[in-house]
Amino acid sequence: MTDLRAGEVAVFAPPAQDAGLVFIGLIGTPWTRRADCPRQGAPDGPVCTIEVFEPWVAALDGVAIYASLEILYWMDQSRRDLVRQSPAHDGQSRGTFSLRSPLRPNPIASSVVTLMRVEGARLFVRGLDCVDGTPLLDLKPDRREFRAPGYCSK
Numbered sequence: 001m002t003d004l005r006a007g008e009v010a011v012f013a014p015p016a017q018d019a020g021l022v023f024i025g026l027i028g029t030p031w032t033r034r035a036d037c038p039r040q041g042a043p044d045g046p047v048c049t050i051e052v053f054e055p056w057v058a059a060l061d062g063v064a065i066y067a068s069l070e071i072l073y074w075m076d077q078s079r080r081d082l083v084r085q086s087p088a089h090d091g092q093s094r095g096t097f098s099l100r101s102p103l104r105p106n107p108i109a110s111s112v113v114t115l116m117r118v119e120g121a122r123l124f125v126r127g128l129d130c131v132d133g134t135p136l137l138d139l140k141p142d143r144r145e146f147r148a149p150g151y152c153s154k
């Protein structure tokens, strides 16, 4: 793949190994293009949806007690061969692992979101930054968050 900015370096990325990942849902956002997404989600950003697919809906039991969740998602429009990147287009490149860029060998993104409400298989949250239809990998309680006494999320 070409389209490198000044200072950026691509490598020959080895073929993907099958990690056995399963997309467990889809994220709904107002943004249809990457360029329209915020760089990072914000607590006062728009309400977005996280739809969990069957047979994983039963796994949502208990989620509603949390005010915030950590969401892991798959940046499916990312190239995966960059070792140096220039986010500001200024030729000042940095190593991929020193950035939160979605362009990485395994394009896994994470955000801590505010949970507004749960309706069946659908969560309504604030704090996402991905395009509409981005695949969901996982969700888990925000480990920085207070938990109700006696509750153990394991």
Ligand SMILES: C[S@@+](CC[C@H](N)C(=O)[O-])C[C@H]1O[C@@H](n2cnc3c(N)ncnc32)[C@H](O)[C@@H]1O
Binding pocket: 034, 035, 037, 038, 039, 040, 041, 074, 075, 076, 077, 078, 100, 101, 102, 108, 109, 110, 111, 129, 130, 131, 134
């Ligand atoms: C900088 S990343 C941050 C992601 C996550 N909050 C993190 O820190 O891991 C967010 C950017 O990824 C890009 N993006 C959004 N959805 C994407 C997708 N499905 N595939 C590839 N890139 C995407 C957009 O340019 C967006 O501004």
